[in-house]
Amino acid sequence: MAEKDGISRREVLSGGLRGLGLLGIGTATGALATRDRSDDEVWQIDPDACIQCGLCATECVLEISAVKTVHSHGMCGYCELCTGYFEPDPVNLDEGAENQLCPTGAIERTYVEHPYYEYRIIPDLCVGCGKCVKGCNMFGNGSLYLQVNPDRCVDCNRCAIASACPAEAFRLVPRPTPYLLRGKEGT
Amino acid sequence: MTEDPSSPDPQRRKVLRAALWGGGLAGAGAVAGITAKRLASDPPAPKRPPLGPEFTYDVTRFQTTDPSLIQWREVTRFQTGLERPRNLAVAKDGSILVCGDGGIRRFDAEGGELDASSIEGSVHAVTELPDGRILAALSGRVVVFGNDGRPLAEWPLPDVLPVSLAVSEKRTYLADANGRVVRVLDFEGRTLDVIGQRDPEQGVEGFVVPSPYFCVRLAPDGLLRIANPGKHRIEAWTLDGSFELGWGRPSYAVDGFCGCCNPVSFALLPDGGFVTGEKGLPRVKTYDCHGTFTGLVAGPEAFPDYVKAAQAGTPKAASAGIYVAVDAGGRVLILDAIGGTVRIMRRKEDTDG
Numbered sequence: 001m002a003e004k005d006g007i008s009r010r011e012v013l014s015g016g017l018r019g020l021g022l023l024g025i026g027t028a029t030g031a032l033a034t035r036d037r038s039d040d041e042v043w044q045i046d047p048d049a050c051i052q053c054g055l056c057a058t059e060c061v062l063e064i065s066a067v068k069t070v071h072s073h074g075m076c077g078y079c080e081l082c083t084g085y086f087e088p089d090p091v092n093l094d095e096g097a098e099n100q101l102c103p104t105g106a107i108e109r110t111y112v113e114h115p116y117y118e119y120r121i122i123p124d125l126c127v128g129c130g131k132c133v134k135g136c137n138m139f140g141n142g143s144l145y146l147q148v149n150p151d152r153c154v155d156c157n158r159c160a161i162a163s164a165c166p167a168e169a170f171r172l173v174p175r176p177t178p179y180l181l182r183g184k185e186g187t
Numbered sequence: 188m189t190e191d192p193s194s195p196d197p198q199r200r201k202v203l204r205a206a207l208w209g210g211g212l213a214g215a216g217a218v219a220g221i222t223a224k225r226l227a228s229d230p231p232a233p234k235r236p237p238l239g240p241e242f243t244y245d246v247t248r249f250q251t252t253d254p255s256l257i258q259w260r261e262v263t264r265f266q267t268g269l270e271r272p273r274n275l276a277v278a279k280d281g282s283i284l285v286c287g288d289g290g291i292r293r294f295d296a297e298g299g300e301l302d303a304s305s306i307e308g309s310v311h312a313v314t315e316l317p318d319g320r321i322l323a324a325l326s327g328r329v330v331v332f333g334n335d336g337r338p339l340a341e342w343p344l345p346d347v348l349p350v351s352l353a354v355s356e357k358r359t360y361l362a363d364a365n366g367r368v369v370r371v372l373d374f375e376g377r378t379l380d381v382i383g384q385r386d387p388e389q390g391v392e393g394f395v396v397p398s399p400y401f402c403v404r405l406a407p408d409g410l411l412r413i414a415n416p417g418k419h420r421i422e423a424w425t426l427d428g429s430f431e432l433g434w435g436r437p438s439y440a441v442d443g444f445c446g447c448c449n450p451v452s453f454a455l456l457p458d459g460g461f462v463t464g465e466k467g468l469p470r471v472k473t474y475d476c477h478g479t480f481t482g483l484v485a486g487p488e489a490f491p492d493y494v495k496a497a498q499a500g501t502p503k504a505a506s507a508g509i510y511v512a513v514d515a516g517g518r519v520l521i522l523d524a525i526g527g528t529v530r531i532m533r534r535k536e537d538t539d540g
Contacts, residue, residue, distance in 0.1 A: 054242060093437075138446075
């Protein structure tokens with residue numbers, strides 16, 4: 001269509017739309033960023049949404065992430081062959097380093113009675129990579145899962161891991177009940 | 188060039204354009220300011236490299252299989268229509284019963300839907316009694332349906348999680364994943380006996396059932412075959428509860444059972460062999476009557492949606508199994524709980540030529 005006026009209706013419209021678009025983007029960004037984590041809320045991971053992508057280990061503002069694996073002992077099968085503890089197709093079903101899945105040795109395995117073993121997470125060694133969680137979810141029953149440890153979390157207003165989380169698994173939860181637990185512990 | 192007399196004042200045009208851009212930018216700027224203020228109190232986000240391969244859970248090397256081991260071919264498949272299918276069985280007339288969340292659906296041997304029965308809750312197992320009544324197992328109860336699909340009775344089973352059913356001429360054998368035993372019931376729902384109760388003093392190790400997969404079948408030799416998934420074995424037990432023998436070993440290799448607890452399902456072939464279904468690495472395999480691996484019906488490549496879900500680590504994958512049944516003609520039926528389909532498989536030698 002030929003331009004009849006010095007400023008066409010199309011230009012006014014497109015200029016207006018651009019302006020409105022910018023405003024919209026700005027407002028949305030602002031609304032997201034200024035969403036208050038009030039003092040009575042903390043960040044937590046919804047274990048049913050978590051995909052164990054590994055970013056919890058690298059995105060936290062702390063040197064060692066505040067995210068740790070937790071273990072629902074009520075759900076756990078106390079398996080001799082725990083897929084959260086052993087490398088896929090381990091050489092032996094024992095505590096040899098070559099058989100262990102966790103690169104930091106953060107899971108302790110102790111004999112209970114034949115053929116059952118107990119598994120405990122050592123929080124100081126856990127970096128929150130979620131490798132054990134992946135193994136447990138894929139082959140087991142999901143009794144291992146990731147949670148933000150509220151005692152370590154420094155309560156960022158905008159959690160750096162939440163911002164990076166591709167599964168949008170982070171939620172704000174009440175400070176008095178800071179976990180999103182699975183199994184009997186969650187009821 | 189002459190200016191069009193109808194054109195507006197160029198000054199006005201500039202003001203208009205500037206106002207529009209200015210307004211937009213001011214808005215965005217204001218919001219950016221608020222954001223910056225908000226974030227100013229948070230510690231700076233670190234710049235770290237991605238995790239190394241040692242932090243990756245990698246089972247891709249087990250997700251491909253030697254094609255020469257695959258001895259079966261899919262002849263057809265059909266959608267179950269159930270939002271969450273959970274198990275399947277073959278009735279005496281050759282019809283296929285599929286159960287899941289919300290009820291049971293019956294299909295003809297080629298997958299045409301025949302009828303459906305609705306039940307509130309998750310039906311974990313289904314089977315047919317000798318008189319044609321249908322049993323549907325749910326957490327804490329079994330619902331009995333008549334031939335016409337209407338509910339006739341309910342057997343309350345408090346604290347029982349029945350996940351598999353087998354039937355003889357007079358008894359129902361119910362695998363209880365919660366109690367980790369096989370319950371023997373009459374056809375009125377009364378518990379007559381319990382098989383496999385752990386008793387270390389008597390040397391009975393019991394069944395190891397870490398997740399709700401615990402399969403029981405009645406073999407033509409008159410013995411029960413019961414999966415002991417935490418031990419990666421299939422075991423033979425007498426009907427009165429004595430352990431006879433077992434076979435199977437834990438391994439991600441194709442002839443073993445992978446993960447913490449497999450097989451999740453199995454069925455008996457007409458030649459006395461076994462067909463097994465595994466979770467984690469979705470594999471359907473065959474073994475002879477002694478438990479020697481003989482080949483694959485379908486490897487992980489046949490279940491791309493399942494592999495993808497398992498890799499993503501979603502709970503849906505964690506709670507989904509690959510269930511198998513065998514019909515009178517020796518066809519293997521595979522229920523893919525994630526794809527929501529039943530696949531009908533035949534031996535390649537029966538379909539070639």
